[in-house]
Amino acid sequence: MAVSIAYLGPPGTYAESAALAYVHWFRQETGEESLLCPYPSIAQALKAVARQQADLAVVPVENSIEGSVTMTLDTLWQLDKLQIQQALVLPIFHALLSKAEDIDKIQAVYSHPQALAQCQVWLETFLPMAQPIPINSTTEAVKYLDGDKTAATISSQRAAELYNVPILAFPINDNPDNCTRFWVLSLQPSQGGTHTSLAFSVRANVPGALVKPLQIFADRNINLSRIESRPTKRSLGDYLFFIDLEADPRQPSVQSALTELENYTETLKIFGGYTVLPVRSLQTENSAP
Amino acid sequence: MAVSIAYLGPPGTYAESAALAYVHWFRQETGEESLLCPYPSIAQALKAVARQQADLAVVPVENSIEGSVTMTLDTLWQLDKLQIQQALVLPIFHALLSKAEDIDKIQAVYSHPQALAQCQVWLETFLPMAQPIPINSTTEAVKYLDGDKTAATISSQRAAELYNVPILAFPINDNPDNCTRFWVLSLQPSQGGTHTSLAFSVRANVPGALVKPLQIFADRNINLSRIESRPTKRSLGDYLFFIDLEADPRQPSVQSALTELENYTETLKIFGGYTVLPVRSLQTENSAP
Numbered sequence: 368m369a370v371s372i373a374y375l376g377p378p379g380t381y382a383e384s385a386a387l388a389y390v391h392w393f394r395q396e397t398g399e400e401s402l403l404c405p406y407p408s409i410a411q412a413l414k415a416v417a418r419q420q421a422d423l424a425v426v427p428v429e430n431s432i433e434g435s436v437t438m439t440l441d442t443l444w445q446l447d448k449l450q451i452q453q454a455l456v457l458p459i460f461h462a463l464l465s466k467a468e469d470i471d472k473i474q475a476v477y478s479h480p481q482a483l484a485q486c487q488v489w490l491e492t493f494l495p496m497a498q499p500i501p502i503n504s505t506t507e508a509v510k511y512l513d514g515d516k517t518a519a520t521i522s523s524q525r526a527a528e529l530y531n532v533p534i535l536a537f538p539i540n541d542n543p544d545n546c547t548r549f550w551v552l553s554l555q556p557s558q559g560g561t562h563t564s565l566a567f568s569v570r571a572n573v574p575g576a577l578v579k580p581l582q583i584f585a586d587r588n589i590n591l592s593r594i595e596s597r598p599t600k601r602s603l604g605d606y607l608f609f610i611d612l613e614a615d616p617r618q619p620s621v622q623s624a625l626t627e628l629e630n631y632t633e634t635l636k637i638f639g640g641y642t643v644l645p646v647r648s649l650q651t652e653n654s655a656p
Numbered sequence: 657m658a659v660s661i662a663y664l665g666p667p668g669t670y671a672e673s674a675a676l677a678y679v680h681w682f683r684q685e686t687g688e689e690s691l692l693c694p695y696p697s698i699a700q701a702l703k704a705v706a707r708q709q710a711d712l713a714v715v716p717v718e719n720s721i722e723g724s725v726t727m728t729l730d731t732l733w734q735l736d737k738l739q740i741q742q743a744l745v746l747p748i749f750h751a752l753l754s755k756a757e758d759i760d761k762i763q764a765v766y767s768h769p770q771a772l773a774q775c776q777v778w779l780e781t782f783l784p785m786a787q788p789i790p791i792n793s794t795t796e797a798v799k800y801l802d803g804d805k806t807a808a809t810i811s812s813q814r815a816a817e818l819y820n821v822p823i824l825a826f827p828i829n830d831n832p833d834n835c836t837r838f839w840v841l842s843l844q845p846s847q848g849g850t851h852t853s854l855a856f857s858v859r860a861n862v863p864g865a866l867v868k869p870l871q872i873f874a875d876r877n878i879n880l881s882r883i884e885s886r887p888t889k890r891s892l893g894d895y896l897f898f899i900d901l902e903a904d905p906r907q908p909s910v911q912s913a914l915t916e917l918e919n920y921t922e923t924l925k926i927f928g929g930y931t932v933l934p935v936r937s938l939q940t941e942n943s944a945p
Binding site: 577 | 837881889
């Protein structure tokens with residue numbers, strides 16, 4: 368039976384591109400086929416795996432311009448059982464899709480808030496009079512374009528092909544180094560690898576409370592590649608910390624760090640150890656329709 | 657001449673409530689009047705002050721449920737001249753506004769993504785079939801309610817009064833301790849107070865690079881009330897850190913910490929020292945129409 372992979376749909380989103388890249392790698396590694404299952408939100412894609420309605424979820428974690436995808440972090444903390452199997456980094460190139468006869472005719476640009484933010488300077492320069500309108504995903508508004516020739520969306524080249532809409536400008540992202548990191552998660556124990564991700568809440572307020580956990584890793588020369596704070600949702604000023612380590616959780620120094628860390632945290636959750644898939648194979652898959 | 661105050665409009669947003677609370681306090685303190693100026697985005701409200709088109713901006717920084725308002729942090733870093741004059745914490749109680757005859761008739765709920773997220777459990781429980789639709793502000797969609805009796809918005813009680821729309825449910829926020837912290841900013845040098853806010857980028861990657869700055873404050877018993885990472889937008893894995901200290905920037909220990917901090921940061925920006933206005937006076941102002 369094919370492996371089912373949940374992602375933020377509909378087809379044509381960057382999450383689908385990431386899922387396709389994973390499918391490509393997975394087929395080469397195992398010879399197995401996969402089935403892509405679109406969900407209306409990141410939370411629902413993750414919950415589908417927690418409820419065993421899907422085998423894997425591919426979800427965005429962080430974009431180089433817009434930062435953390437807070438929905439992913441908050442849902443992972445809340446679900447408390449998913450483990451990271453892989454990470455992958457997808458280069459993001461945005462296109463302006465529209466059935467307008469001319470770019471000057473465009474009055475509204477629909478897209479996901481992160482995509483609008485990533486093209487902000489381009490929009491202010493080339494479409495200063497058009498209204499940016501945030502929606503749930505980069506492809507949700509493609510269906511409006513047929514009926515409204517003054518509307519445009521910021522979406523992927525793949526979405527333009529899938530839905531047969533002309534690309535009026537490409538690439539339109541303000542920063543050429545725009546990329547998004549995704550995690551592949553399942554209920555299986557993670558296999559270890561080059562990175563370890565975890566999150567914790569602390570007992571007291573932030574001050575020394577955060578220095579000590581960071582010191583534990585610094586003392587062992589374990590590199591942190593990211594730290595992100597999120598509210599515990601209990602009260603203002605009460606935080607969780609999400610941390611990525613550049614180290615394998617099976618390494619003795621990491622194991623001793625995690626044991627010591629328990630003394631300085633209130634709740635500690637280990638999301639597993641994993642490797643980052645090489646970008647080359649992803650780009651090959653992405654360039655296919 | 658009245659002091660002009662920029663905020664994320666239109667009237668009826670929580671940013672307007674925060675601005676009104678500030679106006680109330682400012683009038684009591686100085687006897688001076690103020691003029692509220694709505695802007696279509698947080699970035700535009702801040703830029704209006706940087707360009708001297710408004711004297712002050714009142715902008716949200718952080719919500720107890722949804723976390724940082726990244727638009728505020730990113731714009732402050734980029735503008736590089738605004739100083740924080742005051743902070744204030746506003747309790748947030750959401751209402752469901754609609755002209756529907758009955759709550760069961762509602763098919764779509766429009767609001768700012770943060771407000772939708774803050775009422776997620778309530779919506780799933782009482783309006784499971786209604787589609788949540790993210791828009792630019794909590795009040796933007798109030799105008800749709802006249803023509804569409806299957807639509808609702810999540811907004812403030814004040815918006816219901818201003819726009820004469822019935823409240824079908826109140827309060828609907830999932831967490832009763834929902835509150836948002838705002839900063840009041842201007843081009844004037846800040847006056848000091850109980851808190852200091854700053855941001856910095858670091859030369860190397862995060863690991864020891866972040867331990868050292870935190871250690872500088874811990875060594876001096878300076879409490880950090882918040883730390884937030886944001887991408888530098890240069891490349892994935894390259895961050896800025898926003899830090900709030902529970903200390904006056906004029907204190908000798910803070911001055912020596914900031915001097916030492918320069919040795920461990922690439923770019924260091926001090927956003928000033930300020931006090932947090934008492935909540936009691938804000939609640940009084942909010943309960944007024």
